[in-house]
Amino acid sequence: MSHDRVVITGMGIVSAIGHDARSNLRALLEERSGIAPITRLSTRFRGEIPAGEVQLTDDALGALAAPSSMRGWTRTALLGLAAIKEAIQQSGIEHRSPRVGLISATTAGGIDKSEPIYTRFFEEDPPDEVRQYIGTHDPGEHAERIARELGMSGMVTTISTACSSSANAMILGTRLIRAGLLDAAIVGGADALCRFTVNGFNSLMILDREPCRPFDRRRAGLNLGEAGAYLVIEREDLARARAARSLAVVSGFANTNEAFHATASSPDGEGALLAMTRAIQKAGLTAQDIDHVNVHGTGTLNNDSSEGKALMRLFSDAVPPFTSTKSFTGHTLGAAGAVEAIYSALALMEGAHFATLRFAEPLDEAPLTPVLRSSTGHRIRHVLSNSFGFGGNNTALVLSAP
Amino acid sequence: MKSPVYITGASMIGPQPGFDRDGLERVVRYDAHPLKSIEPDLKRYIDPMRGRRMAKVARIGIGCGLNALERAGVQVPEAIIVGTGLGCMESTERFFGSMIQQDEMLPNPTAFIQSTHNNVAGQLALAVKCTGANFTYLHRGLSFTSALLDGLVQVGLEGARHVLVGGAEVITEDYFITQRHSGIWKQGSVTNLEVLNSADRGALCGEGAAFFVLDAQPRGERPVRLADADIAYRGGAEAMAARIEEFLQRNGLQSADIDLLMVGRGGDAELDQAYGPVEALFPDATVAAFKHLCGEFYVANAFGTWLTWSALATGALPAEAVLRGVPDRPFRTALLCDHFQLKDHSLVLLRS
Numbered sequence: 103m104s105h106d107r108v109v110i111t112g113m114g115i116v117s118a119i120g121h122d123a124r125s126n127l128r129a130l131l132e133e134r135s136g137i138a139p140i141t142r143l144s145t146r147f148r149g150e151i152p153a154g155e156v157q158l159t160d161d162a163l164g165a166l167a168a169p170s171s172m173r174g175w176t177r178t179a180l181l182g183l184a185a186i187k188e189a190i191q192q193s194g195i196e197h198r199s200p201r202v203g204l205i206s207a208t209t210a211g212g213i214d215k216s217e218p219i220y221t222r223f224f225e226e227d228p229p230d231e232v233r234q235y236i237g238t239h240d241p242g243e244h245a246e247r248i249a250r251e252l253g254m255s256g257m258v259t260t261i262s263t264a265c266s267s268s269a270n271a272m273i274l275g276t277r278l279i280r281a282g283l284l285d286a287a288i289v290g291g292a293d294a295l296c297r298f299t300v301n302g303f304n305s306l307m308i309l310d311r312e313p314c315r316p317f318d319r320r321r322a323g324l325n326l327g328e329a330g331a332y333l334v335i336e337r338e339d340l341a342r343a344r345a346a347r348s349l350a351v352v353s354g355f356a357n358t359n360e361a362f363h364a365t366a367s368s369p370d371g372e373g374a375l376l377a378m379t380r381a382i383q384k385a386g387l388t389a390q391d392i393d394h395v396n397v398h399g400t401g402t403l404n405n406d407s408s409e410g411k412a413l414m415r416l417f418s419d420a421v422p423p424f425t426s427t428k429s430f431t432g433h434t435l436g437a438a439g440a441v442e443a444i445y446s447a448l449a450l451m452e453g454a455h456f457a458t459l460r461f462a463e464p465l466d467e468a469p470l471t472p473v474l475r476s477s478t479g480h481r482i483r484h485v486l487s488n489s490f491g492f493g494g495n496n497t498a499l500v501l502s503a504p
Numbered sequence: 505m506k507s508p509v510y511i512t513g514a515s516m517i518g519p520q521p522g523f524d525r526d527g528l529e530r531v532v533r534y535d536a537h538p539l540k541s542i543e544p545d546l547k548r549y550i551d552p553m554r555g556r557r558m559a560k561v562a563r564i565g566i567g568c569g570l571n572a573l574e575r576a577g578v579q580v581p582e583a584i585i586v587g588t589g590l591g592c593m594e595s596t597e598r599f600f601g602s603m604i605q606q607d608e609m610l611p612n613p614t615a616f617i618q619s620t621h622n623n624v625a626g627q628l629a630l631a632v633k634c635t636g637a638n639f640t641y642l643h644r645g646l647s648f649t650s651a652l653l654d655g656l657v658q659v660g661l662e663g664a665r666h667v668l669v670g671g672a673e674v675i676t677e678d679y680f681i682t683q684r685h686s687g688i689w690k691q692g693s694v695t696n697l698e699v700l701n702s703a704d705r706g707a708l709c710g711e712g713a714a715f716f717v718l719d720a721q722p723r724g725e726r727p728v729r730l731a732d733a734d735i736a737y738r739g740g741a742e743a744m745a746a747r748i749e750e751f752l753q754r755n756g757l758q759s760a761d762i763d764l765l766m767v768g769r770g771g772d773a774e775l776d777q778a779y780g781p782v783e784a785l786f787p788d789a790t791v792a793a794f795k796h797l798c799g800e801f802y803v804a805n806a807f808g809t810w811l812t813w814s815a816l817a818t819g820a821l822p823a824e825a826v827l828r829g830v831p832d833r834p835f836r837t838a839l840l841c842d843h844f845q846l847k848d849h850s851l852v853l854l855r856s
Binding site: 146213217221228233239240245255263283298303358359360362364365 | 584589590591593596599600603604607608609610611612616617619620621622623625626627629630632633634635636637639641642643644646647650654657661678681682683686735736737738739847
């Protein structure tokens with residue numbers, strides 16, 4: 103036990119497969135996918151493109167998150183608030199202490215509320231139904247709003263590094279605790295499904311018209327999802343002193359840049375390999391110690407091929423059981439790193455390998471078969487979780503049993 | 505800190521001319537706002553054809569970052585950290601606009617790719633082949649100082665060498681218009697050199713970029729040390745003075761040790777009042793300001809940090825920046841105190 107050990111003491115999540123951690127776990131074990139044709143978001147692609155929507159209207163989500171007033175709350179901010187409240191409750195942390203930080207992540211911020219009424223922002227004197235969302239557009243807004251709502255008084259900041267954003271929030275929180283600047287941090291991310299990202303990924307032609315098939319030879323792209331996912335992390339000695347249960351240890355982490363291309367991964371998986379290697383090193387482990395990998399596994403041609411090759415280069419012919427839980431939730435962008443950190447912690451706690459849904463046939467260039475059926479009772483000590491983003495941003499986390 | 509953290513190279517692109525220099529060339533007077541960046545010739549960093557297709561925030565961010573590396577004599581930094589309140593809002597709005605106009609019929613993918621907020625940090629990594637950590641902070645008035653604090657921890661506590669840290673921001677026309685009810689910016693115009701005497705609300709709108717290379721080893725004849733940085737959310741005017749005293753204490757300083765106080769006064773008669781008690785803490789210090797020179801924007805404190813660095817590195821500060829107490833000896837210890845809308849509070853301590 104040292105000041106360097108940072109442990110997870112609380113987790114909260116709202117995703118397409120459940121509105122708290124327990125129901126997410128149940129869906130993973132029962133192999134229930136949350137991916138379906140879009141029904142909630144107002145878009146021309148409704149019914150056509152599948153996605154992992156949280157099955158709650160904004161009002162129902164508001165009732166779950168229960169802010170003191172609904173004025174100005176975007177769906178992104180509500181997803182965040184609901185998940186954070188669950189994480190705080192489980193952890194029992196005094197989150198209002200100035201030694202507790204909030205490090206949040208998002209890619210689209212509050213765009214979900216501004217996109218349907220954007221042209222009205224320019225009106226001479228917009229009514230309050232419009233005006234309340236004018237200042238909710240930028241990524242930092244949701245974090246400030248949540249910190250204010252919860253009466254937090256410590257450091258608050260927002261990270262936006264595309265699809266690795268909330269994995270990077272985990273890294274920053276862990277580093278600041280290790281450096282002695284914070285005792286604890288609430289780290290994670292929130293991103294609501296919005297037309298902006300649906301159209302963006304559609305314009306890149308990487309959205310599968312069917313539920314996604316990560317690591318499968320016939321995969322045809324990713325499905326988007328939405329989620330809020332946060333973890334309470336804190337110094338192990340302080341967690342122990344207040345008798346908080348340690349769920350997992352944040353033992354290794356690395357953020358690297360591939361410096362290869364603005365959006366694509368290098369074909370040989372160089373960037374993914376570097377991030378995984380450094381994270382395992384940082385944990386003081388070797389590749390043989392990893393018992394389970396939660397891969398980035400988006401289902402795009404480029405990612406899975408590149409990540410698969412990186413797995414083979416790192417683990418040679420002993421690739422541990424690996425899974426892409428994006429086959430359940432879709433790609434939740436800024437929230438994905440935290441969603442999958444939570445699933446990785448659940449895998450440790452439950453001794454569970456979670457299935458990768460809809461896999462049929464392996465890739466030629468990386469003939470790997472992911473976990474096909476969910477099961478429990480395995481001895482899992484160390485889990486690796488990958489999150490890769492545009493701009494060559496690659497992050498790997500290692501979580502270990504406490 | 506386990507090891508000292510030095511600023512070994514710095515660069516600024518903003519509404520005042522000072523690119524590739526240690527200080528401002530002169531002070532430009534503006535009679536209207538938004539204040540726009542004076543874009544230097546960047547062709548030794550960015551292919552002009554490519555530059556024209558880039559969003560302005562990317563152009564000035566990348567140009568400024570590469571210039572800071574060059575001035576520090578560093579080819580490949582170990583990490584790149586960028587702060588920007590709005591990220592690539594210009595590209596976001598471009599994609600947004602065409603999506604709405606064309607009713608979601610395949611808008612241009614290039615604008616979407618460029619709208620990814622970590623575009624500047626990612627492009628910088630690509631330009632210098634930096635495979636180290638690559639972070640981007642988008643948190644309003646704390647965007648740059650979050651990045652600076654991250655860099656300080658990396659070099660001072662985690663043993664990193666040559667970390668590139670910067671802020672870049674362009675306020676788009678749409679954003680300026682839609683924010684007119686927020687009160688951040690003045691609706692009328694006033695000369696920037698007189699804005700700090702305003703009796704009304706709001707500041708001048710500005711933009712710009714400033715980048716720094718941090719390292720554990722000093723460089724040059726007058727090395728400047730980044731001694732500490734602090735960020736906080738809320739707290740109001742009363743908490744500011746208390747926070748400063750705590751900050752000085754943890755750095756083993758007394759208020760008399762500060763000979764330059766750089767404040768974030770921007771010309772908003774109400775918000776600027778918060779600086780009164782802060783200035784009173786330092787009766788013997790020279791007090792200077794920067795937001796009348798660069799305007800108010802989410803990472804204006806990156807420009808403020810650059811101007812403070814410049815004062816320590818050169819011993820000089822333009823007369824237009826000084827509010828009180830003309831300096832009679834070179835500055836040794838400078839404190840930057842900034843708040844954005846009295847919500848986002850930043851402190852930066854530089855020492856020569």
